[in-house]
Amino acid sequence: MSIFERKQEARTPFVKVVEVSEISTDPEPWGLNFPQQYEDYLQTVNDSYTDFGGNHALPPSKLEEHPWLKRLFAGYAFSIDYREARGHAHMLSDQEVTRRVTEVQQAGACLHCHASIIPTYRRIGLQQQGGEVTAERLAESFDQPAVMAGFEAVSQKNYEDVHAELTKTPDGVVQAESGDPHLGDAHPVSCIDCHDPETMAIRVTRPGFILGMDKLAKSDDPVPHLPSVQKWRDSGAQGDYDPNTHATRQEMRSFVCGQCHVEYYCASKMTLTYPWSNGLKMEDLEQEWDETTFSDGEAFYDYVHKETGTKVFKAQHPEFELWSQGIHARSGVSCSDCHMPYEKRGATKVSSHWVRSPMENINKACQTCHHFPEQDLKQRVDLIQQRTSDLIERAATAMTDMLDAIVAAQASGASEQQLKPIRDLQRKAMWRLDFIASENSKGFHASQESARILAESVDYSRQAIAACYKLDSASTETE
Amino acid sequence: MSIFERKQEARTPFVKVVEVSEISTDPEPWGLNFPQQYEDYLQTVNDSYTDFGGNHALPPSKLEEHPWLKRLFAGYAFSIDYREARGHAHMLSDQEVTRRVTEVQQAGACLHCHASIIPTYRRIGLQQQGGEVTAERLAESFDQPAVMAGFEAVSQKNYEDVHAELTKTPDGVVQAESGDPHLGDAHPVSCIDCHDPETMAIRVTRPGFILGMDKLAKSDDPVPHLPSVQKWRDSGAQGDYDPNTHATRQEMRSFVCGQCHVEYYCASKMTLTYPWSNGLKMEDLEQEWDETTFSDGEAFYDYVHKETGTKVFKAQHPEFELWSQGIHARSGVSCSDCHMPYEKRGATKVSSHWVRSPMENINKACQTCHHFPEQDLKQRVDLIQQRTSDLIERAATAMTDMLDAIVAAQASGASEQQLKPIRDLQRKAMWRLDFIASENSKGFHASQESARILAESVDYSRQAIAACYKLDSASTETE
Amino acid sequence: MMSDEESQRNDRELGDAEGSDKEVPDDSSPGRGKFWGGRRFGRGAIVFALCLGLLAGLGVFTFGYGKGASYMSNNPETCVNCHVMQSHMDSWLQSSHHQVAVCNDCHLPHDFIGKWVTKADNGFFHSLAFTLGGFKDPIQIKPRNRRVTQGACIDCHQDLVHPLLPETAGGDMLMCVHCHTSVGHAAR
Numbered sequence A, B: 001m002s003i004f005e006r007k008q009e010a011r012t013p014f015v016k017v018v019e020v021s022e023i024s025t026d027p028e029p030w031g032l033n034f035p036q037q038y039e040d041y042l043q044t045v046n047d048s049y050t051d052f053g054g055n056h057a058l059p060p061s062k063l064e065e066h067p068w069l070k071r072l073f074a075g076y077a078f079s080i081d082y083r084e085a086r087g088h089a090h091m092l093s094d095q096e097v098t099r100r101v102t103e104v105q106q107a108g109a110c111l112h113c114h115a116s117i118i119p120t121y122r123r124i125g126l127q128q129q130g131g132e133v134t135a136e137r138l139a140e141s142f143d144q145p146a147v148m149a150g151f152e153a154v155s156q157k158n159y160e161d162v163h164a165e166l167t168k169t170p171d172g173v174v175q176a177e178s179g180d181p182h183l184g185d186a187h188p189v190s191c192i193d194c195h196d197p198e199t200m201a202i203r204v205t206r207p208g209f210i211l212g213m214d215k216l217a218k219s220d221d222p223v224p225h226l227p228s229v230q231k232w233r234d235s236g237a238q239g240d241y242d243p244n245t246h247a248t249r250q251e252m253r254s255f256v257c258g259q260c261h262v263e264y265y266c267a268s269k270m271t272l273t274y275p276w277s278n279g280l281k282m283e284d285l286e287q288e289w290d291e292t293t294f295s296d297g298e299a300f301y302d303y304v305h306k307e308t309g310t311k312v313f314k315a316q317h318p319e320f321e322l323w324s325q326g327i328h329a330r331s332g333v334s335c336s337d338c339h340m341p342y343e344k345r346g347a348t349k350v351s352s353h354w355v356r357s358p359m360e361n362i363n364k365a366c367q368t369c370h371h372f373p374e375q376d377l378k379q380r381v382d383l384i385q386q387r388t389s390d391l392i393e394r395a396a397t398a399m400t401d402m403l404d405a406i407v408a409a410q411a412s413g414a415s416e417q418q419l420k421p422i423r424d425l426q427r428k429a430m431w432r433l434d435f436i437a438s439e440n441s442k443g444f445h446a447s448q449e450s451a452r453i454l455a456e457s458v459d460y461s462r463q464a465i466a467a468c469y470k471l472d473s474a475s476t477e478t479e
Numbered sequence C: 001m002m003s004d005e006e007s008q009r010n011d012r013e014l015g016d017a018e019g020s021d022k023e024v025p026d027d028s029s030p031g032r033g034k035f036w037g038g039r040r041f042g043r044g045a046i047v048f049a050l051c052l053g054l055l056a057g058l059g060v061f062t063f064g065y066g067k068g069a070s071y072m073s074n075n076p077e078t079c080v081n082c083h084v085m086q087s088h089m090d091s092w093l094q095s096s097h098h099q100v101a102v103c104n105d106c107h108l109p110h111d112f113i114g115k116w117v118t119k120a121d122n123g124f125f126h127s128l129a130f131t132l133g134g135f136k137d138p139i140q141i142k143p144r145n146r147r148v149t150q151g152a153c154i155d156c157h158q159d160l161v162h163p164l165l166p167e168t169a170g171g172d173m174l175m176c177v178h179c180h181t182s183v184g185h186a187a188r
C-alpha cells in the first residue's frame, strides 16, 4: 500500500531536555522535549462553538438543537444535559460540570476516558498487592497487571471518590508538602496516555480497550482493516491479543483513539465494558448487550425508558466501530491520518497534535490523498452529512411517533404480553437511531453503513407503531 | 494562447479500408476499419448467465428470483416477464421475444434504445418534409432536425410497425432487389450510435437524451459532475444545451451510455420522455411525473396496481441518474472508464468495446486508479452490494406487508377518500423501491444514496400500513 | 496550438483540481495570483517572468542556500535541495518511472524554448515561494505545469496513447493522471 509507505519513515532520535516517566501525567515537561507537539496539543482548548482562545463557556446543548433527544433519553441522565463535544483540553472539566455528573451519581469508570488516570490505576493496583508504593516504584514501568487490577478495583466506585484518587497519585511535578495529600494534578488525556515515555512510541494504555480488543480477536468477526488481528488468529490465537505487541504502527494510529471513541457500558452494575465479543458491527454490539446479564441475573439494560417503561440500550460515540465499517478503514486510513495529519514544520514533519475536525484542516487532512480542490472535498463531506442528517430526522420522527403509539396502547390497556414484541422493536429502533446520532461524524466515517442503520431504525419504529394500532383494533374488536 | 502550452496533437487520421457513412448501421464494415474494437464488440454476445459463446437461451427471470416483484408489478407487463439484462448484442432479440412485447401491445419508442434506429428516424423525418429520400441523401449528414421529426412521428406508433420500418431503411450493405422492400437489416446498438462516421469522435444520437439534457440544463439542479452544463448556464444559457457541441470529452464518455441507461416513460400516451426537468435526483424525477398530465388532462401514471387499484409509477434502470449522485461521478469518473477500460493491444491501447460488468475485468477497470489487490476490490463491491440487497429485501417485505394491509382495508370498506393519502404513500414507497431494484449496479454507483432511497421506501410502506390499521381501528370503533 | 476556448475545455477535465482553480481562491499564497495562471499570461508577463526567472534561476532569491544554481541541472537531487519535495523524491524512487524518467523529464517541456522558459519561470516561483513560505502544503501543481507533465507523458507514449489523442488538433483529451495517479510518484 504505497500511500502509507512514507509514513513509516524512521524517526530521528530525539534529545531529551527533561526526563519524563510513567508518572508524568502533566504534559508540560514533555513539552520541553517536544515543543511543537505540545504547542499543538494546547490548541485543543480552542473551540469553534464557544469563543476561540479557551473561553470555557459550555458548548451548545444537543437537547435544545434536537428536542426529540429528550424523548429518546426520557428517564436517563442524558435527558438532563447533553452537549456538543469539543477539544481534548476540555474533557475533564466538561465532565466535572455536566449535570449528568452533578445531579446524578456516576461511576468512577467515567474517568477512564476523561482523565490521565493510568498511574492512579497502577497505584491502586499495587496497593492492593500490599506493597509500599513510592513515586519511584510508580514511575518504573507500565506494569499492566497492576493497571488492570486498579482499573477493576475502582470501576464501580463513585465518581467523586475516584476523582479524589487522581490527586493522590504523584505526577513528578507537584511537590508533596507535609500533611497535604495532594501529590499530583488531575489532567485530561495527556502525552503519557498515548506514548511510551522512554521511546515515544505510540501505545495504548486503556484497560477497557485492551480487554475489548482481546474479545474481538477471539471472535470470528472478519476484520480486514485490522491485519494484525487476522495474523494473530492465523498463527494459532495463542494467549491474549495485545495491541501493544501485535498491532502494526498504522493500526496503532487508530487504536490510540479507539481507547475512548467507542461504545461502552459504564455504570455501577458492571465493570466498564466494550461490547466487542461478537465483532464491531452495530448488530454485533447489540447482540452482546442482548446476551449480557448483570450479576444479579437480570438481563442487561442501560435505562428504563420513562414514557414507555421499556428497558433500552444507550449507544455512545461509536466512532471506532463505525469507522471500522467504512471505506477508509478498509483502505488502511487511520484516525490519525485525518485528525492528526502530518504538517511540515521547518525541516521536519510532525503529527498535528491539535486533534480536531479535519474539515478545519482539509488541506493537510485530505489533500495528501485526494487531489481535489478544498471546496470540492468540503462539498463531498457536506453531501454525505446532509443525507445522514436527513435520515436521522426521518428516524427521529418515526421514533417519536412510536413513543406516542406505545403510550396510547398502554393507556388503552395493552397487556405486558401484548407489549413484549413491541418493546423489542422499540429497543432495536432506539439503539439504531442513537448509534448514528451519537456517533460524531454524521455518517462520514461509513456513509452507506450509517444510512443502512438508520433505515433499520425507521423500519422498527414504524413496525412498532403498526403493531400498536393492530393491538388497538384487535382490542376494540373484542371489546 | 500561450507559448507554454504544448499543443495537443491530433490523432493521425486513420486509414479507411471501407467507407462508412450515416446509414452504416451494420457494424461489420466499421469492423474492417477497426478490427480490434469490432472484435471486442462482438464479445458482448457472451453472457455469464447462459452459456458462453452466444447461446441464445434467455437469462434468468428476476420474477422467479424475487417473487415480490410480481406483486410490485401486479397488473403491469413487467409482472409477466422480467429478466436479468445481458450484453449489448442481445438487446434487440431479447426485446423481440420478451413476453412484455409478444403478449402486450408496446409502443414503437421501445426501439429507441434497442436498435440502431437513427437512420430510420431520419428517413421518416425527411419523408414527412416531403422530399424523395435516397440512400445518398440519408447518408449525407446526421441532420438532427429530421431525426427529431422522425422520432416524434413514430414514438407512439405500434412496436411492430416501427420495427418493420427498420428494414425499410437502406444500410449500405443490403442490396435492394426489385419488389423487395427489405433495404437494410435491424441491428442492436452499433458503432454509428456512438461515433461520427467521418471523424470517429464520440457523439450522442438519441433524441430522448438530447431533449432530456436540454431540460436538465435549463433546470436549477446543481450538477457539479457535469461542468459543461454549468458553463453553459454561466454563459447565459443561450438557445438549447447540446451535448454534442457543449460537453467535454470526458462527459461524452458517460453521455453515450446515458442515451439508454436511464429512467423513461415509453408508452402510447406520450412521446418517449426522460424526466429531468427538475434535476437528476430520485425526487426530481418523481416530481416531474407528479406534475405531468397526459394530453387528455389525466394525471400521469404508468400503471394501475392490480391488487390495490392505485395508480403508480414504474422506474426503469436509472443508471445514469444514480451514477450522477455518486462519488465516482463527482470525481469525474465516467461510465466508460469502468465499463470500457483501456486495454493494451499490441503497440497501442484501445477502449474495450466488450461493454460488460467491470467485475469481470477488475484489473483494467479499477486497478489503474485503486492500487489494491483484486480480491480486496471485489470484497468492497460485494459489501456495498450486500448492504443494498439486504435493504432491498427489507423494503420489499415492507412493501408486500403494505399491499396486504391496503387490500384488507379495502375489504373492510375503506372509502376512496380515506384511501387517498394511503395511495400517495404507496406510490412513493413503490417508486423508491423500484428505483434501486431496477437500477443495475445494486447500489454500487452511489452507495449511500441507494441506502437513503431504500430507507425512504421502508418508511412510506410502513406509514401506509399504520394508516390502514388506524382506519381499521377507527372504522371498527364506529361500527 | 490550442485556441483559448479549447484550452479551457481541456482545463475542465473532470475531477482535476485545476478545473476550478479559477473559482477557488488560493488564500495560502498571497502575492502569487498576480502572476500565475497560464491563461492569464500576456506577452508582457511572459517576458517579465522570463527575466526575473532567469535571475532567480541564477540564485538571486535562494542564494543564501547556496544551491539555487543547481536548479539548472538535471539531477533529481537538486530538486530535493528543497526538503519540501522530499516526499516526491522518496516515492519517485519507488515509482515505475524511476528507471526511465527524472523529474525534469516530466516537469519540463520537451522542446527547447519551452524548456528554458519553464525552468526560468519555475525557478523564480519556487525560489520565491521557498523564501517567503506560504505555499500550499501539500504542494499543488498549477494548471500550466500540469499541462507540461501531460505533454511529457504524451511525448514518450505517443504511439501507445494514440486513441486518446483528440480527433482534431487542439481538441479535448483526458489527463493521463486521471487514471495513472501514481505514475512518477504516489506521494505528494
Ligand SMILES: [Ca+2]
Residues within 6 Å of the ligand: A263, A264, A265, A302, A313, A314, A315, A316
Ligand atoms: Ca452504551
Ligand SMILES: [Ca+2]
Residues within 6 Å of the ligand: B263, B264, B265, B302, B313, B314, B315, B316
Ligand atoms: Ca419509468
